Amino acid sequence: MEYSIRNCEPSDLPKLVILCQKHAEYEKANYSPEGKEAKLKEALFSKHPKLFCLVVATKETIVGYVSYTFDFSTWDAATFIYMDCFFLEEETRGFGIGEVLIDKLKQIGTEKNCINIQWQTPQFNERAIKFYNRIGGKGKDKVRFTLDL
DSSP, rough: OOEEEEEEEGGGHHHHHHHHHHHHTTTTTTOOOOHHHOOOHHHSSSSSOOEEEEEOOSSSSSEEEEEEEEEEEEEETTEEEEEEEEOOOGGGTTHHHHHHHHHHHHHHHHHTTTTTOOOOTTTTOHHHHHHHHTTTTOOOOOOOOOOOO
């Protein structure tokens, strides 16, 4: 499979919203695409971006993405990458693309003096958990809470 990994571009946003919706469906989460393109544009492409995103591009379209932020750990007193979303279309899984994306994030984290990459996945996502364990990720049992404002 021929693909490239590059930074998300404004022209990718309509497809990125579709991939976000597929990702949410895969994780059995609610998602509304309404207004997301404009909000992602602001978060990714403003003078001081809040979000960063790499996409997996083929000649025709994008088939996956990883989005991330830089955060600070009080306990470690150091910066880390928080991998917010990581998704590949079903037909692109199993080609090693995920490992290439993670390697790219590791490279970015090293360049930015981050101490680690942190992320989460639902307990039922056994395929992802197996992948994360295989690449050296270490799971921690915690319960994530959300408080709507």
